Amino acid sequence: MNNNKKHVLFIGAGRMAQALIEGVNKKEFSILVGNNGNEKRLHDVREIYDVETTNHWQQEVSMMDIIILALPPESHDSILADLADLMNGQLVITVAAGIGPTYLESKLPKGTPVAWVMPNTAAKLGKSMTLYALGQNVKQEQQDWLEALINGIGEFEKVTEQQIHELTAVTGSAPAFIYRVAEALEKITLESGVSQEQARKLVANMIAGSAEMLKTNADPAELADEVATPGGSTAAGLEVLDTNHLDHLMIDAIEACRQKAMVQD
Numbered sequence: 001m002n003n004n005k006k007h008v009l010f011i012g013a014g015r016m017a018q019a020l021i022e023g024v025n026k027k028e029f030s031i032l033v034g035n036n037g038n039e040k041r042l043h044d045v046r047e048i049y050d051v052e053t054t055n056h057w058q059q060e061v062s063m064m065d066i067i068i069l070a071l072p073p074e075s076h077d078s079i080l081a082d083l084a085d086l087m088n089g090q091l092v093i094t095v096a097a098g099i100g101p102t103y104l105e106s107k108l109p110k111g112t113p114v115a116w117v118m119p120n121t122a123a124k125l126g127k128s129m130t131l132y133a134l135g136q137n138v139k140q141e142q143q144d145w146l147e148a149l150i151n152g153i154g155e156f157e158k159v160t161e162q163q164i165h166e167l168t169a170v171t172g173s174a175p176a177f178i179y180r181v182a183e184a185l186e187k188i189t190l191e192s193g194v195s196q197e198q199a200r201k202l203v204a205n206m207i208a209g210s211a212e213m214l215k216t217n218a219d220p221a222e223l224a225d226e227v228a229t230p231g232g233s234t235a236a237g238l239e240v241l242d243t244n245h246l247d248h249l250m251i252d253a254i255e256a257c258r259q260k261a262m263v264q265d
Contacts, residue, residue: 012070023152
């Protein structure tokens with residue numbers, strides 16, 4: 001990127017917008033935040049993150065390089081209709097479920113560069129696994145801007161629009177499955193007599209350590225074999241999971257997420 005700050009307008013100031021704002025390198029980007037009239041939230045964002053806010057974002061569009069739509073999917077149509085009359089080549093990014101580049105391009109002037117970014121809730125800790133897909137008019141420089149913007153919230157991968165539809169159930173929804181597993185393990189751990197704080201620490205760090213092992217690119221099956229001595233106690237537990245088809249259960253859960261998303265898109 002060049003030495004000139006790029007101007008970014010956030011339309012929406014909720015949790016995901018705030019996670020992105022917190023992670024943005026303020027030396028590279030100048031941030032302005034607007035929304036649909038929630039002045040208290042704008043005040044809070046201005047105070048917490050030391051960014052500029054506006055009650056009239058429509059008047060600022062022409063001066064922006066990037067516009068980020070941090071809004072619920074159902075709010076996009078009206079915002080895109082407003083934007084369509086104001087665009088002059090800005091990169092438009094949405095972080096909403098189901099709103100892909102094809103949809104954005106259909107609502108905005110021909111040639112508008114657009115992108116779809118799908119973080120998960122770990123973005124607020126800078127630990128998101130974010131997916132992004134580009135529309136057909138995005139230049140390399142604009143892709144560089146996008147990656148610089150999301151770099152502060154964690155790891156990211158460029159994929160196709162269709163792949164985001166298919167993979168969001170894994171990167172976006174499956175953390176909830178891990179939390180359910182953690183909840184069950186906490187309950188079992190508490191039965192030993194440790195405190196709630198100790199139980200949470202034990203389970204959280206076990207899961208975090210397991211994730212770090214996976215990040216070495218080791219095969220999950222091989223990692224499980226490293227833990228489980230043949231005929232030992234861990235192997236007995238794995239046999240219960242295998243007998244009850246944990247793999248099928250996870251596949252069914254992911255497929256349920258996908259089906260529900262298709263209905264809502």
